[in-house]
Amino acid sequence: MRVYVATTNFGKLREMEKLFADSPLELTTFAEYEDPVEGNTSYAENAALKARALHAQLQRAGRPSAVLADDSGLEVYALDRRPGVLTAFYGGATATWPARRKKLLRELERTGSDDRRARFVCALHFIDEEGREFATMGTVDGTIPPEERGDDGFSFDPVFFYPPANRTFAEMTEDQKNRVSHRAIAASALLAGIKTAAN
Amino acid sequence: MRVYVATTNFGKLREMEKLFADSPLELTTFAEYEDPVEGNTSYAENAALKARALHAQLQRAGRPSAVLADDSGLEVYALDRRPGVLTAFYGGATATWPARRKKLLRELERTGSDDRRARFVCALHFIDEEGREFATMGTVDGTIPPEERGDDGFSFDPVFFYPPANRTFAEMTEDQKNRVSHRAIAASALLAGIKTAAN
Numbered sequence: 001m002r003v004y005v006a007t008t009n010f011g012k013l014r015e016m017e018k019l020f021a022d023s024p025l026e027l028t029t030f031a032e033y034e035d036p037v038e039g040n041t042s043y044a045e046n047a048a049l050k051a052r053a054l055h056a057q058l059q060r061a062g063r064p065s066a067v068l069a070d071d072s073g074l075e076v077y078a079l080d081r082r083p084g085v086l087t088a089f090y091g092g093a094t095a096t097w098p099a100r101r102k103k104l105l106r107e108l109e110r111t112g113s114d115d116r117r118a119r120f121v122c123a124l125h126f127i128d129e130e131g132r133e134f135a136t137m138g139t140v141d142g143t144i145p146p147e148e149r150g151d152d153g154f155s156f157d158p159v160f161f162y163p164p165a166n167r168t169f170a171e172m173t174e175d176q177k178n179r180v181s182h183r184a185i186a187a188s189a190l191l192a193g194i195k196t197a198a199n
Numbered sequence: 200m201r202v203y204v205a206t207t208n209f210g211k212l213r214e215m216e217k218l219f220a221d222s223p224l225e226l227t228t229f230a231e232y233e234d235p236v237e238g239n240t241s242y243a244e245n246a247a248l249k250a251r252a253l254h255a256q257l258q259r260a261g262r263p264s265a266v267l268a269d270d271s272g273l274e275v276y277a278l279d280r281r282p283g284v285l286t287a288f289y290g291g292a293t294a295t296w297p298a299r300r301k302k303l304l305r306e307l308e309r310t311g312s313d314d315r316r317a318r319f320v321c322a323l324h325f326i327d328e329e330g331r332e333f334a335t336m337g338t339v340d341g342t343i344p345p346e347e348r349g350d351d352g353f354s355f356d357p358v359f360f361y362p363p364a365n366r367t368f369a370e371m372t373e374d375q376k377n378r379v380s381h382r383a384i385a386a387s388a389l390l391a392g393i394k395t396a397a398n
Contacts, residue, residue, distance in 0.1 A: 192391030
């Protein structure tokens with residue numbers, strides 16, 4: 001099944017292609033897609049908003065198709081769960097990821113807190129050709145290391161330490177990360193839901 | 200794994216017990232659980248609210264445990280998707296289900312609309328012993344028949360006609376319904392997410 005992904009983030013797209021590589025979903029993108037203004041209420045709402053926007057765009061373009069959207073964020077406990085649903089706007093909507101990571105480490109340092117706990121959250125929202133919707137949400141727990149570590153990964157991966165692997169997400173291989181990540185959990189759940197619905 | 204269900208609705212509990220019968224989850228209830236006031240923003244938020252309330256209650260009671268919550272509703276297209284997230288309050292919080300079904304049929308009749316489309320939505324929210332959260336959402340499309348049909352099922356099942364089976368949800372056996380329902384889709388997705396997270 002061809003599925004258009006509602007994203008303008010190539011790191012996410014690449015990761016999703018890997019996560020759905022052995023599935024019946026063939027991911028593709030729609031060049032004219034633009035992210036709608038996010039509601040900032042919850043990951044689930046943001047993902048639904050993006051999926052519905054792309055679904056409507058494709059229908060208007062005469063290409064009704066299944067779509068998939070992702071909304072994710074990093075929640076740092078000592079920062080009252082920020083950046084959270086506002087992750088994409090952390091440091092300003094045009095901030096680079098290195099700048100955001102630096103800001104995060106500095107901000108956490110300034111709190112003086114010993115609590116380094118954090119979690120990644122990923123919400124996925126799928127709409128099939130007939131307009132049926134499914135959604136899933138996964139989380140993974142970790143801590144914020146004192147400084148960036150690792151070159152792989154994107155977004156906040158270099159500042160997310162995953163204790164079971166004793167590495168940051170950016171120090172893990174794609175395959176390692178894709179077995180345990182918030183997005184992997186949400187993706188496997190989504191596939192199961194789609195399979196049940198197809199029966 | 201023992202999982203406490205955040206519900207005071209025995210129909211839901213019974214259905215969830217069936218849906219998770221062959222899974223590693225052993226469902227149980229906590230007698231002191233009371234539904235928190237629902238936020239009425241979205242199914243996902245309501246389910247999360249209930250799960251977090253029960254998770255906190257069990258921790259305070261010295262029994263930290265995994266919990267599962269459900270929030271679901273019926274969306275009638277010609278009624279602007281009502282009752283929707285407010286399904287539990289339709290006709291007033293103390294209205295009986297027969298009264299709610301009657302009200303729904305009457306209200307739809309009054310619109311004079313030919314559009315009988317409706318969908319059931321179910322959001323599930325799971326929190327494991329360590330506090331990790333997963334959530335899923337499933338939907339199923341149908342229509343509102345002119346009058347109630349069938350004795351099985353609960354809530355709006357007798358007024359939800361499922362075209363592929365040519366029956367209302369209340370005319371289908373539990374097994375039939377549990378293969379296709381909004382809650383079945385959400386449940387199978389949830390199990391897949393839990394399995395991935397346990398790896």
